[in-house]
Amino acid sequence: MTWFRALFRSTVGLKWLMGTSGLVLSGFVVVHMFGNLQIYLGPDAINAYAESLRKMPLLLWAARIVLLAAFLLHVLSAVRITQLNRAARPTPYELWSPQVTTYAARTMFMGGVILAGFIVYHLAHFTFGLTHPDHFKLHDAKGRHDVYAMVVLGFRQPLVSLSYLLAMVPLLLHLQHGVSSFFQTFGLNHPRYNRIIRALGPIVSLIVFLGNCSIPLAVLAGLIPYPVVGK
DSSP: OHHHHHHHHOHHHHHHHHHHHHHHHHHHHHHHHHHHGGGGGOHHHHHHHHHHHHTOHHHHHHHHHHHHHHHHHHHHHHHHHHHHHHHHOOSOOSSOOOSSOOHHHHTHHHHHHHHHHHHHHHIIIIISOOSOHHHHTOBOTTSSBOHHHHHHHHHTSHHHHHHHHHHHHHHHHHHHHHHHHHHHHTTOOOTTTHHHHHHHHHHHHHHHHHHHHHHHHHHHHTSSOOOOOOO
16 A cells, blocks of 8 residues: 555655546546437337346446545545645735636636535435435336336426536536646657647547537437326
């Protein structure tokens, strides 16, 4: 554990932890989005997808543990880096006029705080069924947990959809900066590929943003039809 403690005492080590954990979380966000997009294929597709995950408890819980560890490391690293930066400059600038950093980079910490709160709500909504327990108890005609109905019934409520849409803005900014900066953190940037690396963050973040936002918007517009609720 000595090397692990050493990482938390070094800015470089903290950035390495933050980059690694961020890569894990970013990969999950992309995979999660593609899984959710199966709602466009209809109730049977997304309910079968959810059921297949439920039937692999070891894999599912292993993934949850890895994601939880990555999330905690990401948060702790961000907090520690912020503390070190503030300690290095206890007196703030009289006139702060950033010339190099982007808006996405400057809002990483606050955006992360908003995303942490959203994750808690998202888990309470779709994973634990705490916010809408009546939706969480629904089953389709095959006796499977009716994820399709749960999603549509949830997003038919404008305030719920609005909360998800607003949360996608800090996620967009977080991915936009984080994905591209990962290569710089690990020294993987190269003049020949820097243009591609700089474009990777905005491209990935935009795909995730549009994919995630499309679902509540499609529900509100009636493009994803109201489900026939099972038992």
